[in-house]
Amino acid sequence: MIYREAGDFKTSYQSDAQTFPIKLDRIGYFITLFVAVLVVPFVINDYMANAILMPFLIYAIAALGLNILTGYCGQVSLGTGGFMAVGAFACYKLMTAFPDVSILIHVLLSGVVTAIVGVLFGLPSLRIKGFYLAVATLAAQFFLVWLFNKVPWFYNNSASGMINAPERTVFGFAVTGPGASAAAQYLICLAFVIVLALIARNLTRGAFGRRWMAIRDMDIAAEIIGVNPLKAKLTAFAVSSFYIGIAGALFFAVYLGAAEAGDAFGITKSFLVLFMVIIGGLGSIFGSFAGAAFLVVLPVVLKVVGADWMGWPDDLVAHLQLIIVGALIMAFLILEPHGLAQLWRVTKEKLRLWPFPH
């Protein structure tokens, strides 16, 4: 009744091809944007920013990146943690080498560096597929973390191998370092998320996205109709790594402030982002956000409910968390293999027909 296309007339190709063809979706999108940009920064506190919002936004960027590679182009990658580490360490080196250049430029450059590294490690994808490619990217994960542990140049020869983000400002507001306010940190992550999500959405709808999806669905057929697999796969690796690199740079510089390669960017990170993509929905922009929100917010909610409200012991809650998150992942894979995005799509279909289903 309320949620429908009827009456929403499209008078140009542009309006017909827009991201949200249904009016209610558009309104919802702009309300979300409005709340995120103009309301949240005024009510945010340190705990909300550090425990929920920043990790959610940063993981959403990483999930977008991995979704481009795995969801749209069909190349399974377990190297996400390693690529995030590339972004983080590139950002650290740039921040300390050129302290006068804006942090925004450093973050973007970290993405570019990661894209180059991603393309290098994407080269084997031309020969190997599926599980074998996953193993090859796993090698990237271990190699990169080992590299950042082994070569002291990457962490400016500090005794412990930790990298620390010095204070950097954007428009006079500190966004990294201890003096940064929660709102400034949140807004900087949000700005990256909005721009990157918009780019991702439009890339995947355009010629690039079609090529990636053609490769994903059947690479031989794609080749026959004229898609160059070399170009398609490597662009997917490049764009995906660019996103993941930016996520890594923000993760280190804005969110954590200090990081070490093995602890912050280990194999668990790769799996976490992969789970986000799978639970959220492969090949869906909304899914990347939903998956990130699910895996970031759920543990915090379980902790607050279990430890703070119910007063259960910490260790019991921590174990319950593992059990519940694990069980939910399995339940999702069995009941809705296409993830939260598919649930959302089904809901929307139902809404369109409501209250007169066939």
Add this chain to the structure above:
Amino acid sequence: MKKFLATALATALLAGPVAAELKFPSLDYRTGPFAAGGIPFADGYSDYLTLLNERDGGIGGELISNPTCETAYNTEKGVECYEALKEDALVFQPLSTGITYQIIPKASVDQIPIHSMGYGRTSAANGKVFEWVFNYPTNYWNGASIGVKHMLDLNGGDLNGKKVVLLHFNGAYGKEPIPTLEALSAKHGFEFSTLPIDFPGQEQKSQWLKIRRDKPDYVLFWGWGVMNQVAVQEAANIRFPMENFIGIWWSGSENDVLPAGEGANGYKALQFHNVGSDYPVFDDIQKYVVDAGKAAGAGDQVGTVLYNRGVYAAMLAAEAALTAQKIHGTSKITGAMMRDGMEALEITEERMAELGLPNFGPAFSISCENHGGRGPAAISQWDASSKSWSLVTDFVDPDEEVVNALIEADSAAFAAENNIAERCN
């Protein structure tokens, strides 16, 4: 949905306990691969604070609250826990070098001191640069130099041509001693090499294969949690002479050696406090806390090495709070006042005896310049037949010449990176 959760969270946080007490938060870990180390320490820390509440009515008449948060030795969870507990907190003791590094920059902004007792950033011992961070009574670099001193003693003062391997956790914690050991190797002429173990360290076959092949004279060990048990077991498997295998104080608890049984006999570890349960304070803990059913854990850890360390950490925190109360003439202290108390902390042997811990740890005093204490440590050895640790040396002072120069250099680098001007002038 998200907004609902956010509001739910906000109310949960607002509805927290009213902060009329002295708040000593614990970032502990009772889960994950390092739980074997985390549980006894967390028990000791909480039990001592409970004892103060039950026996003395808190510190200076103020009751103590001890909210806990599970970090699982994970830095991201550590950040979340820090944010959740930081309001009105007096001191943070995260028991993780990674999390310590994480919150060092925040400490000065939030005005909450950090006490990383025998871990964390070693150069924090330099109070001129690190105003809010303390790592008394000792640190890794002191530990490394005391380990080398012990080797020197065993070899008549000459380590020329000896091979020493550092087997370490491949992370901030395990890498800390490397610069010190490199400097000491140059000074004493021993061959030094490192063997990293990746988190969590349940698989160390390749490292021990290398040790078996290279036959080093000594293996120094910086491990934690499950890594320790595996290393001791592997050392026993290749019949490495246990008395030449020396762990840091985080690799020397009962949990680390018991699984290897007889094979662990003779394994050595550094300690910066005494071992055993033969102290009056443990009788009080038994009476007021464990028997009263108020123990933080199962109550089965009393008197173990890491439990003692938790008690020691809580005791030092309580003493600092008491000092702060005296300085500021108020019983309701804040984090900033607590910092002043920590900086004026003086632990004498008489005071330790009064507290029911005679000869438990060294006497030391903290000043504006020196946040690290004197730094002595002793070597302890495991006796598998009686299942007990015992100190085999006296408390030895570290090689200050080497360590202090490194602390100066590292803290100067931190000061330059973060534009910090030296204090205490």
